[in-house]
Amino acid sequence: MKIPPNKPIHLTILSVPAHVPVARAAVERFCRAMQVDEQTTGQIALSLDEALANIIKHAYGGRPDGLIEIEVMPLLSDGLPPTLQLRLRDRGRHVDPARIRSRDLDDVRPGGLGVHIIHQYMDRIEYRKAEGGGTVLTMLKRLGGSGGRS
């Protein structure tokens, strides 16, 4: 029984750190059901984790009552490699995407790595101002091989 392609699942959590592992568990299980390999699953899970942490810390400034909507969708169409799309929507402070940048890697100190990690692991990242306020972050990860089909 296969995960249907081009059909989303949705998860809505609050901007609290304790909800992050719940979202991560759902997305990891989704990847496993698609038979995505462990390495790719780990990269997707960590990117989700970092993106959620940033929404909690920066878009909502640590406020625990913000909503975060997560859409997970396997994209499958002729001529394109199977891809997982993660879309995160918040209703917090929107900042110019150009300002969303990690620190210099050589400047070793706590923090300032999340955005770098997402860029390393995901194939495409787009921040867009959401209608009605907040930000929509879309991340794409190619699954290669038979992923997404199986």
Place this chain on the structure above:
Amino acid sequence: MKIPPNKPIHLTILSVPAHVPVARAAVERFCRAMQVDEQTTGQIALSLDEALANIIKHAYGGRPDGLIEIEVMPLLSDGLPPTLQLRLRDRGRHVDPARIRSRDLDDVRPGGLGVHIIHQYMDRIEYRKAEGGGTVLTMLKRLGGSGGRS
């Protein structure tokens, strides 16, 4: 960092079996984050599983394009034991709750056990006709001890 009480998370899946383990993983991780013990977590996970299977098979008759909305909420209020509330909403065929019954346990044959399992494991079960069509199933599980608070 604790799971906030009386605040829900929401998950929307399709009426396809492959989405069931994704929902289960989210709910299991939610329980673990609340430090619910393994036995109770297993009972909640299995009840969710059976309830989703029934919605897929009976409310949507195997159709893969039905929506299932899942709400998970820890209930915590003075004088009441900490409780997990699972609420499942479908938009499929609603049947008289009185007709939702498992087979006689002694009549051993494949199938006909799901509703029995849910009644064994959950403390309260209520089927209600949903506004706009379909059914809302609310299941409550007492967590005892410190669960929900931690």
Place this chain on the structure above:
Amino acid sequence: MKKDVQKRPIAAVRWEGQAAVVSVTGEIDLSCSGEFQDELLDVLDDKPGSITVDLSNVPHMDSSGIASLIKLLGRSRKASVPVRLAGLQKRVQSLFEITRLDKVFEIYPDVTEALAK
């Protein structure tokens, strides 16, 4: 993509003389109980002297997995092939108890004890 993905739900079938030992891996629910049943019945088609189903790597099973096992049990009885379940984790053991199927199936702590019968 599938390089490190294990075969599921039945990881392997091993023969100890006439006895077939079926190793099951992962969660068994509606998303895989169909394959589970088909693969169990395939083992019966190979005419074993007995079938031992090793559930020690199954952290979760629902009533659809139970249905597959009941189907196997029914067919096996007709063929006079004993079916034994081994290594149930607590969560699965509890499921067999509340459905009273612990009285219907032969259940052993592990494969070694099941094969000793």
Place this chain on the structure above:
Amino acid sequence: MKKDVQKRPIAAVRWEGQAAVVSVTGEIDLSCSGEFQDELLDVLDDKPGSITVDLSNVPHMDSSGIASLIKLLGRSRKASVPVRLAGLQKRVQSLFEITRLDKVFEIYPDVTEALAK
């Protein structure tokens, strides 16, 4: 409720002579990296000769967990206490590589090799 729940994120601190071995369990993310950092710094307060952080039971760590470890490293350097990481799972090893922190931390395959230094 908590009867079978393990202490998290730091399951245990063991002493081998002057060397402190910190066993970490479970996923480290924003929901527990604060506790993680506090508990690591508590170990440093006990003035060990070295600190080995056993990450072999950590399937997932994010940049907030890394931040806790960098904080520990900074403080430990001031106190001239070597910090060693041991047993990184593939996912965590990869995180250290893409952040180039595999050049900043001393990383060993397991605790035994870390303690042998």
